[in-house]
Amino acid sequence: MTEQAGRLAERAQTVGGNRMELLLFHLRGRQSYGINVFKVKEILPCPKLTNLPQHNPIVRGVANIRGMTISVVDLGMAIGLPPIKDLSESVVIVTEYNRVTQGFLVTKVDKIVNLNWKEVHPPPAATGKDTYLTAVTELNGVMIEIIDVEKVISQVHPVNERISKGVIDEKLKLISSKYNVLVVDDSGVARNQVIRCLEEVGVQTIGLSNGKEALDYLNAIEESGKSASEEILMVISDIEMPEMDGYTLTTEIRSNPAFNNLNIMLHTSLSGIFNEAMIKKVGANDFLPKYDADELARKVVQRINVLQGTATV
Known part of the structure; x- marks a missing residue:
């Protein structure tokens, strides 16, 4: 059984059980953030990045990873934090969202935790409608913020929301x-x-x-x-x-x-x-x-x- 097939089989056991696996990471300081493990393809030290002219500021560059050229987004910048300074000490989380392979630059990857979705809650109303969080949870007394990655990706890869002519009448x-x-x-x-x-x-x-x-x-x-x-x-x-x-x-x-x-x-x-x-x-x-x-x-x-x-x- 391949590693991917094994992950699918493990995930299948939890379907309907309201559970998820969360990869924890850091952007700046001690605050913990989370991303669904199943969207993660690979975690690796930040590779050499090539700058692109007139690119979105949150894109720190593009990298060739296993024969694929992907953009690498500074996830901290995307949610309003200062940019990561030392790329040599940072980590890239390679993910697949909305049919797009995307790299996210973070300072440190922590661990994987298994949670029940009942333990995960919408962000507090005080965060406002422009928040980059979709949820929060607490683990061993530590607050974990789950980022609205789809909102981040929409800044870099805007989708066409209009329906083509002829689809409806x-x-x-x-x-x-x-x-x-x-x-x-x-x-x-x-x-x-x-x-x-x-x-x-x-x-x-x-x-x-x-x-x-x-x-x-x-x-x-x-x-x-x-x-x-x-x-x-x-x-x-x-x-x-x-x-x-x-x-x-x-x-x-x-x-x-x-x-x-x-x-x-x-x-x-x-x-x-x-x-x-x-x-x-x-x-x-x-x-x-x-x-x-x-x-x-x-x-x-x-x-x-x-x-x-x-x-x-």
């Missing part, structure tokens, strides 16, 4: 307006990307930041005497979220007969190969890697067409 938009889509993502940047795309499709949207909020929302619909399966066209959910992840949300939905017909699509920056296997285990209807506006729009249009009787499942 005006007739469909008239039909779409009667449908509601529940969007669940702890990253405000990622959540708003999806919502803006869906607004172009013409559907109504409800945006929530984690699986617990989403499950409470669906249960409230049922308690009001309505049917969530009839009120919600589909649930589009991220996987990594504080308090309740997307796997556990899907498992909880599928355990409730009232939600039998609720359509769920997991929309995540995690490994596509991994998720294609895992959606079957938790009972999601579909999986889409982030982020392609046209692909996302087509998935929603397909769901509308199914309900309208103009397409097959």
